[in-house]
Amino acid sequence: MKISCLLLDDDPLVLDLLQAYVSMTEVLEVKAAFTDPLEAHTYLLSHEVQVLFSDVTMPHLSGLDLVRSLRQPPLVVLMTAYPQYAMEGFNLDVIDFLLKPISLERFLKAVNKVASILRTSFTDTEGNDMHSGNGSFFIRTDAQFVRLHYRDVLFIEALKDFTKINTADGRTHLTLVNLKNLEEQLPAGLFVRTHRSYLVNAAKIESVSNLEVRVGGHSLPLGQTYRERVTERIVNRTLIRRQH
Structure with missing residues (x-):
């Protein structure tokens, strides 16, 4: 199956180059291509694509602001001639950052990264490993992606805009995603909120x-707001009771 993508750059020559690169991959399928970021935004509100290749500096709406405006953006690869935008882009969890002029080799490397992430996501979903605890997920730490297995996570702690993921081997991983967003994206059957600052692997309690x-x-800490829910879900369902 091909990976659906949207191409966005206010320079038509860059779009032509990207179209040529896409045709060489045999992996990507262009669903739409735009020079106007507002048109791209309108398209993304009503159409799904798996990856967005977007310029950063454009009139009316930058690529960074476009990503921020989307409630559930696709995977994003940003492109620009200005490397100073890289850190801001990575803070938005973009998959890759391509400096112009973009070589075919560098473009293919970004495509391989996208394909790897989508393949992992597909395997976890189709194999139902996610809900058995045997699946995995990726987080961004600094400038790299790290795969963590659900079964290895002990608990996740909120630290302002960051979260700290604590694993059974004693390591910790910091990622720039807040606890609420993490909770929404992790399998609800595997993790339970015990406090406004803690999300816990239910099987590890x-x-x-x-x-x-x-x-x-x-x-x-076990917050009063969460106590009844934790007791009902973790304790009462498997509690061996005294028989009368």
Whole structure:
């Protein structure tokens, strides 16, 4: 299956070059190509594509602002002649950042990265591994993507705009995604909110009291708002009771 994409650049010559590169990949399928970012925005509101290749500096709406304006943007590869935009782009979780003039080799490297991420997502979804705890997900830390397996995650802690993911091997991973967004994207059956600042792997909870939960040797606060839900879901469903 081909990967659907949208091409956006206010320079028609760049669009022609990208179209030529796409035709060489046999992997991508161009659904639409625009020189006007407002037209691209309108298209994305009513059409789905898997990846957006977008220029950064354009009149009326920059590529960065376009990505911010989309509630659920596709995978994004940004393109520009100005490297100073790279960090801001990576803070938006873009997949890659291509400096102009874009070589075929560098374009193909970005395509391979996109294909790898989509392939992993497809395998997790189709294999139903996500919901059994055997699946995995990617996060961005600094300038790289890191794969984490659900079964290895102990708990996730909110740190302002960042979250810290704690794994069973004692390592921690910082990512610029807030806890609410992470909770919405992780399988609800595997993780449970125990506090406004903590999301916990339900299978790793060792004990529950009125004020805390124990996870992998860590004592984490149990908020009053979440106590009843945690007790019902984690304890009561598997509690062995005294028989009368």
